[in-house]
Amino acid sequence: MSIIKKIIDYYKIDNSRLFTTPSHSLGSFIVPEAKEILGSKYFKADFSEIEGFDNLRDPKNTIKNLLGILAGIYDTKATFILTNGSTSGILAAMFSLLQDGDKVLIARNCHISVYNGLVLTGACPVWFTPKYDSQWGIYKGVETEDIEKYFLQNEDIKALVITSPTYEGLFSNIQDISKICSKYKVKLVVDEAHGALLNFGKFKYKPAIQLGADIAIQSLHKTAGAINPAALLHISKTSDISPECLQNALNLINTTSPSYPLIADVEATVKYLNSKNGKSHINGLLKEINDFTNSLPDSIRVYSGNNDPTKILLQFKERNAMEIAEILNTKYRIEEEYSTEKALLFITGIGTDKNKLNHLLTALKQILKTISNKKDSWLSACYLPKTLIETKYLPRNAYKMPKKTIKKSESEGKICGECIIKYPPGIPLLLPGEIIRKEHIQYIENDYIQII
Numbered sequence: 001m002s003i004i005k006k007i008i009d010y011y012k013i014d015n016s017r018l019f020t021t022p023s024h025s026l027g028s029f030i031v032p033e034a035k036e037i038l039g040s041k042y043f044k045a046d047f048s049e050i051e052g053f054d055n056l057r058d059p060k061n062t063i064k065n066l067l068g069i070l071a072g073i074y075d076t077k078a079t080f081i082l083t084n085g086s087t088s089g090i091l092a093a094m095f096s097l098l099q100d101g102d103k104v105l106i107a108r109n110c111h112i113s114v115y116n117g118l119v120l121t122g123a124c125p126v127w128f129t130p131k132y133d134s135q136w137g138i139y140k141g142v143e144t145e146d147i148e149k150y151f152l153q154n155e156d157i158k159a160l161v162i163t164s165p166t167y168e169g170l171f172s173n174i175q176d177i178s179k180i181c182s183k184y185k186v187k188l189v190v191d192e193a194h195g196a197l198l199n200f201g202k203f204k205y206k207p208a209i210q211l212g213a214d215i216a217i218q219s220l221h222k223t224a225g226a227i228n229p230a231a232l233l234h235i236s237k238t239s240d241i242s243p244e245c246l247q248n249a250l251n252l253i254n255t256t257s258p259s260y261p262l263i264a265d266v267e268a269t270v271k272y273l274n275s276k277n278g279k280s281h282i283n284g285l286l287k288e289i290n291d292f293t294n295s296l297p298d299s300i301r302v303y304s305g306n307n308d309p310t311k312i313l314l315q316f317k318e319r320n321a322m323e324i325a326e327i328l329n330t331k332y333r334i335e336e337e338y339s340t341e342k343a344l345l346f347i348t349g350i351g352t353d354k355n356k357l358n359h360l361l362t363a364l365k366q367i368l369k370t371i372s373n374k375k376d377s378w379l380s381a382c383y384l385p386k387t388l389i390e391t392k393y394l395p396r397n398a399y400k401m402p403k404k405t406i407k408k409s410e411s412e413g414k415i416c417g418e419c420i421i422k423y424p425p426g427i428p429l430l431l432p433g434e435i436i437r438k439e440h441i442q443y444i445e446n447d448y449i450q451i452i
Contacts, residue, residue, distance in 0.1 A: 002062075002066065003054075003062050003066055003267050007260060010053075011045065018047065018050065020047070022047065022048065024043050024046070026044050026047065027040045027043030027044050045260055045261045046259070046260060056081065057254070058247075063081075070270060073199075074232075074234055075210070075237065076235055076236060076237060077239065077243060078243035079233070080234075080250060082217075082230070082250075083255070083259050084253075084254060085219065088231070088254060089215075089231055090111065090161075090217060091113060091249075091253050092233065092252075093233065094114070094159075094189070095120065095249035095252060096248075097187050098158060099123070100121070100122035100123070100396075102121075103123070103126055103154055103156055103157045103158060104123045104126065105157050105160045105161070106125050106126065106162075107129075107130055107142055108130070108389070109129075109130055109427045110162075110191065110428075111163065111191055112419065112428070115419065115431055118394075119395045120396075124394055125394075126150060126157060128146060130143070130146075136342065137342040138313070139427065141172035142164070142172040142177065144176040147160065147177055147180050147181075157186055162188075163190075163193075164192060165307065167194065167311075168345060169194065169308035170306055170307050174188075174190060174212060178213055179212065181214075189215045189216075190208035190209075190215070190217070192208050192217060192218050194223065194308065194311070194347075195208070195223075196218040196219055196220050196222060196223050197223050197273070199273070199274075201282035201285075203286075203309075205306075209236050212236070213236060214235065214239040215235055217233050217234075218231060218234070220266060223310055225350035225351055227262055232266070281350065285352060288352075288353070288354045289309050289312065289352075292358075292361055296314075296364070297364075297368065299316060299317040300315070300317075300364065301315040301316075303315075303343075310347070310349060311345065311348075312347075312348060313346075314344045314345075315342065316368070319368070322340060323371060324339075324368075328364075328367070332359070334359070334360055388437050388440065389434060391434050392433055393433035393452065395431065398417070398432035399432055401432075402452070403417035404450070404451060405448050405450050405451075406451055407448055408441055408444045408449045413435065413436065413437075415433065415434070416430040416432055416435070416449070416450070416451060417451045418450040420444055422443055
């Protein structure tokens, strides 16, 4: 029986009086404002591990059956439901593979959860920075030859963590990278949070778990239509990583009170994505995005290359993209994912329809007619093309050390005591334990900074 049917049958048939958490007791009491936003059905599905229901920590029946179905759909050794986002998947993957002092190779354009994993595991990061596209102001996919170079320089690396596709949608060659990892007996973890549609649509690139990654983590909420923060963790059939090891790691991180509405939503979302209608929906979205980009005027340039088409990255000839973003926000009620002087990023997904894309297209055309030119060419890149990394203390040690606050103008040569992450693109400029250089200071927005 599916978790959805079990929940529906329970609150339709069973008249139990619950003396368990959560205390709203199947919606017997709902704060009025919450009821107005969520309705009453949500609360009828929200309960703890009551008699007859399974749990995520040690699944034995309904949830175990659901996980088996998911593994079949994704063709994995094991697939886990994550009810607190891809972050928990990243942490669990690192916990399952790394011990105190182990070396892990990490692409610098990683999510902050990877740094958190370093703090929790005590692992030693070997950072590398992917090549930078100065024309667009973004980092490219990871180069296979760069990976092998670091493996040769650090023979004791235990794992590699990369992001593919990136925030802007750029892919790395996972198949070739996985072969290099296999050659050096290194486990490959891919943060594929933005790639949850890859398994079901006609994309140029396949999901990482089908290309040799040991572990891949996907966020169903980012593009696939699930509730925030629903996600999945996959172990490849070809990996020797134990599902029990991952389950134990997840049990260290996850709440003991998982959300049954969220678990049910994961079931419903994947069932739809894997259906004939779901796959048709995704392929229709890809066609509508292609029609949209082909209809843009010549003064708008679209990033196209080794990228996910659902991430629409635009540049504007002779115009400041941030000015265009401001008009989109205030006049047309269109919210972009991020904007710089250089570019605008729009993230599309299962909820993006033709009408929404047409509204954006019309707005962009109208705006270009009304704002004046700023330069006689495409604007130059606008953020730091190379991350300068010099580590004094490992992340776990730096996290625990006493900190003090000083003026950033006095920070050159000091040891950073906080995470300084520039948005966009969301890539760490400095992390605790790293030495602050003059080149960093101009990109620190606050007047004060914590140091160790």
